[in-house]
Amino acid sequence: MTAITENKPAYDGQALDLTGKSGARAFKNTLATVLIVLAFLIAMIPLLWILGTVISKGYHLLLNADWWSQSQRGITVRRQGGGAYHAIMGTLIMSLITALIAVPIAVLGAVYLVEYGKGTRAARVVSFMIDILTGVPSIVAALFIYAVWITIFGFNRVGFAVSLSLVLLMLPVVLRSTEEMLKLVPDELREASYALGVPKWKTIMKVVVPTAFGGIVTGVMLGLARVMGETAPLLILVGYSKNINLNPFNGFMGALPTMINQDRTELALQPAADRVWAAALTLILLVLVLNVLARLVARFSAIKSK
Amino acid sequence: MSSPDGTAPPDRPDGTAAGQEQPTIEDLVHEDAGPTPRFEDLAEEHAEHEAAQPAEVMTESGTESAAASTAVPAEPEKKMDLGPVGHLGDRLFSAFARGSGGLVVLIVAFVGIFLLALAIPSLADDKSSFLFSRIWEPGGDQPRFGIAAMFYTTVISSIIAMLIAVPIAIGVALFITYYSPKRLAQPVAYAVDLLAAVPSIIYGLWGIMFFAPILLPVINGLSDVLGWIPLFEKPPGDNVGVVFTASVVLAIMILPVVTAISREIFAQTPISHREGALALGATKWEMIRMSVLPYGRSGVVSASMLGLGRALGETVAVLIILSVPNGNDPWNSSIFAGGETFASKIANNAAEFDSPEKTGAYIAAGLVLFVVTFLVNSAARIIVDRSAPGGKRPRRNRRAGAAQGASS
Numbered sequence: 001m002t003a004i005t006e007n008k009p010a011y012d013g014q015a016l017d018l019t020g021k022s023g024a025r026a027f028k029n030t031l032a033t034v035l036i037v038l039a040f041l042i043a044m045i046p047l048l049w050i051l052g053t054v055i056s057k058g059y060h061l062l063l064n065a066d067w068w069s070q071s072q073r074g075i076t077v078r079r080q081g082g083g084a085y086h087a088i089m090g091t092l093i094m095s096l097i098t099a100l101i102a103v104p105i106a107v108l109g110a111v112y113l114v115e116y117g118k119g120t121r122a123a124r125v126v127s128f129m130i131d132i133l134t135g136v137p138s139i140v141a142a143l144f145i146y147a148v149w150i151t152i153f154g155f156n157r158v159g160f161a162v163s164l165s166l167v168l169l170m171l172p173v174v175l176r177s178t179e180e181m182l183k184l185v186p187d188e189l190r191e192a193s194y195a196l197g198v199p200k201w202k203t204i205m206k207v208v209v210p211t212a213f214g215g216i217v218t219g220v221m222l223g224l225a226r227v228m229g230e231t232a233p234l235l236i237l238v239g240y241s242k243n244i245n246l247n248p249f250n251g252f253m254g255a256l257p258t259m260i261n262q263d264r265t266e267l268a269l270q271p272a273a274d275r276v277w278a279a280a281l282t283l284i285l286l287v288l289v290l291n292v293l294a295r296l297v298a299r300f301s302a303i304k305s306k
Numbered sequence: 307m308s309s310p311d312g313t314a315p316p317d318r319p320d321g322t323a324a325g326q327e328q329p330t331i332e333d334l335v336h337e338d339a340g341p342t343p344r345f346e347d348l349a350e351e352h353a354e355h356e357a358a359q360p361a362e363v364m365t366e367s368g369t370e371s372a373a374a375s376t377a378v379p380a381e382p383e384k385k386m387d388l389g390p391v392g393h394l395g396d397r398l399f400s401a402f403a404r405g406s407g408g409l410v411v412l413i414v415a416f417v418g419i420f421l422l423a424l425a426i427p428s429l430a431d432d433k434s435s436f437l438f439s440r441i442w443e444p445g446g447d448q449p450r451f452g453i454a455a456m457f458y459t460t461v462i463s464s465i466i467a468m469l470i471a472v473p474i475a476i477g478v479a480l481f482i483t484y485y486s487p488k489r490l491a492q493p494v495a496y497a498v499d500l501l502a503a504v505p506s507i508i509y510g511l512w513g514i515m516f517f518a519p520i521l522l523p524v525i526n527g528l529s530d531v532l533g534w535i536p537l538f539e540k541p542p543g544d545n546v547g548v549v550f551t552a553s554v555v556l557a558i559m560i561l562p563v564v565t566a567i568s569r570e571i572f573a574q575t576p577i578s579h580r581e582g583a584l585a586l587g588a589t590k591w592e593m594i595r596m597s598v599l600p601y602g603r604s605g606v607v608s609a610s611m612l613g614l615g616r617a618l619g620e621t622v623a624v625l626i627i628l629s630v631p632n633g634n635d636p637w638n639s640s641i642f643a644g645g646e647t648f649a650s651k652i653a654n655n656a657a658e659f660d661s662p663e664k665t666g667a668y669i670a671a672g673l674v675l676f677v678v679t680f681l682v683n684s685a686a687r688i689i690v691d692r693s694a695p696g697g698k699r700p701r702r703n704r705r706a707g708a709a710q711g712a713s714s
Contacts, residue, residue, distance in 0.1 A: 284504060
């Protein structure tokens, strides 16, 4: 740091005069600063604009208790009323099942990468495949489950199939963040545990994973936030139902993204438009709350390195 | 561990003390020993030792004595097996962990295999060229379908999105790492990440309802100036649900991904490079250009590829924004016309998955999308691997050095 401050005069106007092109260089420097700040401002516009739009158009339905307790049963696009209970529950149920399947696999996979496979060829292959899985588009994940669940096994379109495809999307998110956290666990902790004669698996379960627990929770929340907003698997793997259906193995199920999708072609009608924006706001709230919580957990449970 | 004289291990000079504390430690070790397959062998081995040297060993009981018998010089090889022998838990746990790792590999392989298996019958029936035809009429007696039109729309929209997003993302990443006040950096980084949290269906709605109308003047302006190129030729009418609109919205959607990765790599620029540049009299921008950008170049390239992969596979936002061209209109290559990407086509026609032949056609399209994103993401990964921090890039450093030399 001192080096920078001591040399500061070197790139002030005075020193630049010596080179004979101070004007151009100073101008470029200013221009770059302006452009970079501008890029930041441009990036902020859509975020504020989207949040502003969704909040201003959607908030008033959310203030109504019916929104949180009623379904859309029997309500047409021209009628007001009803709520999003069916869609909220659908989204939560499907996300929860996704998490129940994805999290154990992800955590164990990360344990493999960090504790068992470190540096081996097999671990590199797994790591590569995780990167590929990260990039698999949600529509491809949905088609894959469609191929297995419906075409090959002949099952129906149900909420559980959606959860299965969401597992593919959530798995790499949780796995990567867990891996990063496990890597941060100091080796001293492991060595201390081994020195006491604790077997490796117990060291992992009782020492390594608890130390990284906060980070794992963060990863799970970010993964949940990612899958909650996914629409493509819902379009392909389950029909939208206006009724309350809490059974993921039978019948169509409502979900917030498909609730938005259902009425989005009827935005000219005020009741439908109100519901679409209210559902959008509900979805954003769910996702943003998860994101913010995840970051708070990450901040307060960071592993203290020496 | 084995001590030559066969009494106490060397790290426990006091025999009685060892005897007292050993059980607690050993309890921990062997708590889960259980009846593992090789436990019997161990017990036998232990019995032999006991028979051979009854006086020495056993203040303890059971399996612990096996550990204590490491002191016997007779069989050093077998004693080394003690670690794995006792721990059923260890082996189970390791199997689960390895299994989960393998499962990830299997899933990716299965995605490819299943899609391929279901696509092949339909592809065999296809009466037109799958890769080069722009017709999409699956189903019926004479199924004819090709991906050329979808492929074009998918790729062109994603590339435009990338071209718009990357410069802005680099700017934002530089702002966060080197320009913003320290206190502001973290909140700004969060805010950009929040862009990634907005569900894509909301991008789609907002994009077509609010954002597209203000893009109309841009579209008109661009087509006025560059309209002589077919790519920028505007068809009649004020349709805003066009490829260009989709691209701009996609650019916003991939901005957080590209920013996050670029930010990380920029922040890793060695302080010696930066201070070196400043010490030579570089302005802040020259410092960035000579040290930060060359250092982060491969990271930015791979971030752009990841962003491209995202854009290629984005479904719902594109589905909502892009207007599907009327089947009778001639195909239009302009970015100011409507179209369909792989993902939007599949999602749009999910209701049509009634016969295996038709479904197979869409699955074949999905397979192509999978392969394309696979290639793009692999390329990104390979670029990252080749220039991982630690493996320094001599070529780039030389360039940085040359630039430094030239400007000083």
